[in-house]
Amino acid sequence: MFEIIPLVIVLAFLFETMDSCAGMGFGTGLTPLLFVLGYEPLQVVPILLISEAITGFTSGFFHQEFGNVDFKIKKPINRETRVMLNIAIIGCFSIILSVFLTYYSVKVDKTIIKTYVAILVIVMGIIAMIKIKFSSSNYKPKLLTFFSALAGFNKGVGAGGYGPVVMLGQIFSGIYEKTATAIVSVAEGFVSIAGVVAFLFIPIISNLPIEIDFLLLPSIFTGGFIAALLSPYIVRVFPNKIWKIVIPVYALAIGIYVLAQLFIL
Amino acid sequence: MENEEIKNEKIMNEIGYLAYMMDSEMTMFEKMKIKKSSLYRILGAMTIYLVIMILFTLFL
Numbered sequence: 337m338f339e340i341i342p343l344v345i346v347l348a349f350l351f352e353t354m355d356s357c358a359g360m361g362f363g364t365g366l367t368p369l370l371f372v373l374g375y376e377p378l379q380v381v382p383i384l385l386i387s388e389a390i391t392g393f394t395s396g397f398f399h400q401e402f403g404n405v406d407f408k409i410k411k412p413i414n415r416e417t418r419v420m421l422n423i424a425i426i427g428c429f430s431i432i433l434s435v436f437l438t439y440y441s442v443k444v445d446k447t448i449i450k451t452y453v454a455i456l457v458i459v460m461g462i463i464a465m466i467k468i469k470f471s472s473s474n475y476k477p478k479l480l481t482f483f484s485a486l487a488g489f490n491k492g493v494g495a496g497g498y499g500p501v502v503m504l505g506q507i508f509s510g511i512y513e514k515t516a517t518a519i520v521s522v523a524e525g526f527v528s529i530a531g532v533v534a535f536l537f538i539p540i541i542s543n544l545p546i547e548i549d550f551l552l553l554p555s556i557f558t559g560g561f562i563a564a565l566l567s568p569y570i571v572r573v574f575p576n577k578i579w580k581i582v583i584p585v586y587a588l589a590i591g592i593y594v595l596a597q598l599f600i601l
Numbered sequence: 602m603e604n605e606e607i608k609n610e611k612i613m614n615e616i617g618y619l620a621y622m623m624d625s626e627m628t629m630f631e632k633m634k635i636k637k638s639s640l641y642r643i644l645g646a647m648t649i650y651l652v653i654m655i656l657f658t659l660f661l
Contacts, residue, residue, distance in 0.1 A: 403623050554654065
C-alpha cells in the first residue's frame, strides 16, 4: 500500500536532520513517537532500519563531499575509515543479536536496561558538556573500542542508545565532532543493513512468518532522505564549537526523554 | 616554525584533519559556497530518490 503521511514525513525529517548533524536520535527519538501515533513495532522498526540504511550512506556520502570527513576506500585505508569500520562491525553483530532476541521473545527486563542506557547517556552528555571548555584531546583508540563495545552491548540486548553512546564515545576519544558525526552516519548505514538482513533471514531460517508492514516506508524515507542531503551541509557551514555544544545537549535531552517515557508518559 | 605547527596540528587531529583545517582556514560565508560538482551530485541523489519512490509506487 503506497501512502504519504505528512506528519510522519515532518517527524522523520526533523529526527534525521538531528541524527545526521549530531550523530544520534533517529531510532531513539522517532520510534516511541510513532508508537504513540498508534503504529505497531513491526510497522516501525524494520522500516526505520531500511530508511536508515539508505539515509546513513547518503548522509555519509555528502559528509565526504562537503569535507566533514575524509574516508579512503582504496588501500591503505586511513584512520577515519578504520574507526568507521570498527564501529560498524561491532554494531552489525549487536543488531543481529538484538533482532534474534526480538524474534525469539527472549525475556529481558526492558525497563531496567533502558533506564541504565538513559542514565549512561545523561552522564556521558554531562561529562561532554563539562569537557566543552577544554581543547580537543589526543586520539585514544582503546577508549573508542570500549565505547563501541558498550554501545554494541546496549543495542544487542535491545536497549537502543547506540548512536548517543558511540557518538559521545568518539568525542571522549579525541575525534573532531564534525568527523565523528560523519563516521556514525556511515556506520549506522552498515548496521541498519545488517538489521534489515537479520529481520528477513532469521525468520526464514527459523520457519517463522516475516511480518513487515511497508505502510510508513515512503513517508519515513522521504523525510529522512531530504534531511540526509541537507544535514552534511549544515554541519559543514556551522563552526565546530557549535557542534561541541549541540551534541552533548541533544544527548542529554535524549537521555531525559527516554527516562520520561519510562516513568512519566 | 609554521610547518612544525601545522605538523603538530595534523598529529593532534589526524582523525578529522580535513574538517579541522576547513574550520581554521575558511569563514562561514566561504563554507556556504557549494561547488558545481557537489550540486550535480545532489541532483543525482534526488534522481535516485525519485526512482526509489517510483519503485515504491509500483511495488508497495
